[in-house]
Structure formats: C-alpha cells, structure tokens
Amino acid sequence: MILVxxxxxxxxxxxGLELATFHLAKELDKQHNEVHIITPSPDPNKNTTPIHMHRYPIHTYPDEGPIRAFIDGLTFFKKTVKTIKEIKPDIIHAQNITNSIPAYIAWKKYHIPYTICIHGNLELMGPFLPASLKRFWPQLPHIKEAAQIITLTNEMATQFEKELGTKPVVIPNGVDLDRFYPAENNEMKKSASPVxxxxxxxxxxxxxxxxxxxMKKVHAKFPTAKLMIVGDGEYRSELEKLVEMNMLSATVEFTGLIPNSEVPVYLRNADLFLLPSLYEGLPLxxxxxxxCGLPVISTPVSIAPEIITTWKNGYIIPFKSPDAIYEAIIDLLSNPDKxxxxxxxxFRAAKETMSWENVAKQYAELYQFILESN
Structure with missing residues (x-):
C-alpha cells in the first residue's frame, strides 16, 4: 500500500502531533507499506529516515498578517496536490481538517480516497469557519467527502458525531515502548522521598x-513527599505565588522545561503521576x-476514563478537587502493595493496547477496508 x-x-x-505522525509512519513502513509525508515544516539538519519526506517550507511571520498566511497556505496546498499526483498513492491521511483540503482536491482530480484524523476540538480545526457557524461544518466538501474521519477518544467521537452527523472511528495514539518502560528492579530512584x-x-x-x-494536607501526612511540576508556561508565576502563600516551597518544585530525552527519566524516578487538567485532547x-509503570491519578478528561480504573491502576478524581487529589495520593502512598x-x-495495559505497532495495525486495517469498499 502506498500512503501519503x-x-x-x-x-x-x-x-504530540509531530511524534504521532512520526511513529505512525515508522510502524506502517515496518509493516511493508510505502509511506510519504508531505509537510511545510523545514528540517535544517536534513535528517534522513526510511520515510519518504517531501518538505515545502513556508516562511510566514506574525507581522505579515492573515492574508500572507493564507497565500502561503494555498502555495503549500498547490505543491501538495502536485506531489500527490506524482506519487500516485492508494490512500491519503490528513492530520487535522485543514490538511484535508488538498486531500479533497486530489480525491476530485485523481479519485484517491482520504481520511482525516482530528487531534483536537472542532472549533480549533482551521481558520476557514468561525465557531459560530459550526453548524455548517457537515456541508464543507473536504469534510463531507472524506472516506473516514478518525478521532483519538470516544469523548471526541461523541462531540464530532453531534456536530457532523457522522460517527468517527476511534483510534487513540500510541506510546513509544522503546523509550517509555518501567525502571529496572535494581535501578535506584534518585530521591528517597515520594515524588x-x-x-x-x-x-x-x-x-x-x-x-x-x-499538598498542604499531603505534607502533614508525608512530610518528605514532593510535588514535581515539570514544564513551563505563562501561568507559572501565579502558581509560584500560590506556593509561597501556602509556605510549600520545600514541598512543590518547578523544574521548568526539560529536554524531551529526559522525560522518561523523570517518569521512572516518580512514584505517582498526576493529571488534574480541566481539558485535554489526548494527554500523551x-x-x-x-x-513507565506509574499509578495514575487523573480527572475524567479525554481518554482517562477509558484507560484508568479506580483501585486497579490509579484513580479518576473530580475536577477542581484538592481533597480528592489528597485522598488518592494518600491512599496510594499509604499502601505500597496497592x-x-x-x-x-x-504497564500491562500500555504494553498490550497502546503500542504504536498495535495502533498502526488498526490504521492499516482501516485503510484496507476503505480501498476494498472503493
């Protein structure tokens, strides 16, 4: 099968989207498919991979305004359609709705079916229609003519079925098991304190x-426990003020941004993983x-209710509830066997259902079904 x-x-x-594209392409290539990626994203290092790369960089700067961005987008679409004609693929996969526009043009000109994988909210999918006019989404030809729409979670599928009138197929993203795996039994944590x-x-x-x-109540029960906040953003200063106000400077640590290569190390040196988000697309x-073999505590965002079972591999907690977070943390820290x-x-759930090999097989089966149906 030849795939673009x-x-x-x-x-x-x-x-997240870049890594998802890379792993999907790599695994489909391993499964003896010919995979081409068309992108405006430049690569100054000119890295080579088994994947056939077609890069058409566009140089848009913020002060150039939306008109210039629109023109650059059209230029990329034109080059994409031309490249598709040269490749002659069996099927096209568009990452998000905007990229389905050149796929739709190729479908009309060359009868090549295409799928759309949506990685976020409908309101965020491209600049071509305001959210106030989202009732017209089902009539947009590049959405209507897609052979299949794919979402990452059942929650997203329900939203899109309501908005678009058609039920998407759900294929979650996977995880790179070559990088993310539990610490060895003889691998000592760098910190003796619960993290x-x-x-x-x-x-x-x-x-x-x-x-x-x-953490105010956690600290009272486990004085050495530490909340490690990895990442950065505009809200950090507000949180740092909250930490100081509650006299938690020794209990809460802000690491700032860390290199992507160090993410597995931080995970393997933690005791619990916490996701208290109010909204997530697919939290990779x-x-x-x-x-990495961590018990996980999460609000019911995105895929969390589908992969977390309370008492089995972690806890699903209510939104905006410090007490629920405290109770989940204390229960897990107080019960080493649990x-x-x-x-x-x-770890077992991740290994059995979340590998990129498994995800790629689901995509390959979907593509084959579409080709046989056409």
Missing amino acids: IIATHYLPHVG ILTLSRIDNKKGLEYAIES TLLEAMA RRQCAENS
Whole structure:
C-alpha cells in the first residue's frame, strides 16, 4: 500500500502531533507499506529516515498578517496536490481538517480516497469557519467527502458525531515502548522521598492550583513527599505565588522545561503521576506514565476514563478537587502493595493496547477496508 500523510507540523519540531505522525509512519513502513509525508515544516539538519519526506517550507511571520498566511497556505496546498499526483498513492491521511483540503482536491482530480484524523476540538480545526457557524461544518466538501474521519477518544467521537452527523472511528495514539518502560528492579530512584509528578504546559486549564492546594494536607501526612511540576508556561508565576502563600516551597518544585530525552527519566524516578487538567485532547504524558509503570491519578478528561480504573491502576478524581487529589495520593502512598499492583497494571495495559505497532495495525486495517469498499 502506498500512503501519503499530510502534516502541517513535523520533526525536528517536537510536539504530540509531530511524534504521532512520526511513529505512525515508522510502524506502517515496518509493516511493508510505502509511506510519504508531505509537510511545510523545514528540517535544517536534513535528517534522513526510511520515510519518504517531501518538505515545502513556508516562511510566514506574525507581522505579515492573515492574508500572507493564507497565500502561503494555498502555495503549500498547490505543491501538495502536485506531489500527490506524482506519487500516485492508494490512500491519503490528513492530520487535522485543514490538511484535508488538498486531500479533497486530489480525491476530485485523481479519485484517491482520504481520511482525516482530528487531534483536537472542532472549533480549533482551521481558520476557514468561525465557531459560530459550526453548524455548517457537515456541508464543507473536504469534510463531507472524506472516506473516514478518525478521532483519538470516544469523548471526541461523541462531540464530532453531534456536530457532523457522522460517527468517527476511534483510534487513540500510541506510546513509544522503546523509550517509555518501567525502571529496572535494581535501578535506584534518585530521591528517597515520594515524588508526585505532573508533566505539561503550565496554563490555567491544567488544574495545577488544585494539586498545589492538596499538598498542604499531603505534607502533614508525608512530610518528605514532593510535588514535581515539570514544564513551563505563562501561568507559572501565579502558581509560584500560590506556593509561597501556602509556605510549600520545600514541598512543590518547578523544574521548568526539560529536554524531551529526559522525560522518561523523570517518569521512572516518580512514584505517582498526576493529571488534574480541566481539558485535554489526548494527554500523551498519561500514556507515557502508564508505560513507565506509574499509578495514575487523573480527572475524567479525554481518554482517562477509558484507560484508568479506580483501585486497579490509579484513580479518576473530580475536577477542581484538592481533597480528592489528597485522598488518592494518600491512599496510594499509604499502601505500597496497592501502589505496586497499580504500577504493574498500568504497564500491562500500555504494553498490550497502546503500542504504536498495535495502533498502526488498526490504521492499516482501516485503510484496507476503505480501498476494498472503493
């Protein structure tokens, strides 16, 4: 099978979508498919991979305004359609709705079916229609003509079925099990104190203030326990003020940004993973924490209710509840046997259902079904 993936962003820039595109392409290539990636994302290092890369950088700067950005986008779409004609793929995979526009053009001109994988909220999918007019989404031809729409979670699928009138297929992203795995039995933690880890951009949707507030009571029970907040963002200064106000400077640590290569190290040196977010698309860090064998505590965002079972591999907690966070942390820290069992269950779930090999097989089966149906 010859597959084209259209992605607005790609490596060497590192983000959830970029990594998802890379791992999907790599695993499909391993499964004896010919994979091409078309992207405007430049690569100054000119790295080579088994994947066929087609890079058409566009140089848009913020002060150039939306008109210039629109023109650059059209230029990329034109080059994408031309490249698709040259490749002659069996099927096209568009990462997000905006990239389905050139896929739709290729479908009309060359009868090549395409899928759309949506990685976020409908309101965020492209600049071509305001949220106030979202009732017209189902009539947009590049959405209507897609052979299949894919979402990452059942929650997202329900939202899109309501808005678009068609039910998407759900295929969650995977986790890189070559990088994310539990610490060896003989691998000593760098800290003897219990570490509760959060790993995210720091903004007001991450619910980190509730985690900080919970640490007042956690500290009373476990004086050496530490909340480690990994990441950075515009909301950090507000949280630092909250820490100082509650006299938790010795209990809450802000690491700032860390290199992507160090993420597995931080996870393997933690005791618990905490995701107190108010909203998430697909929290890749949650999957990575499970792959590293951590009990996970999360609000019911995104895929969390589908992969976390209270008492089995962690806790699902209510939104905006420092008390619920405290109770979950204390229960797991007070019961080493339960914590160990939750850790084993987390890793087992990640290994059996969340590998990129498994995800790629689901995509390959979907593509084959579409081709046979056409």
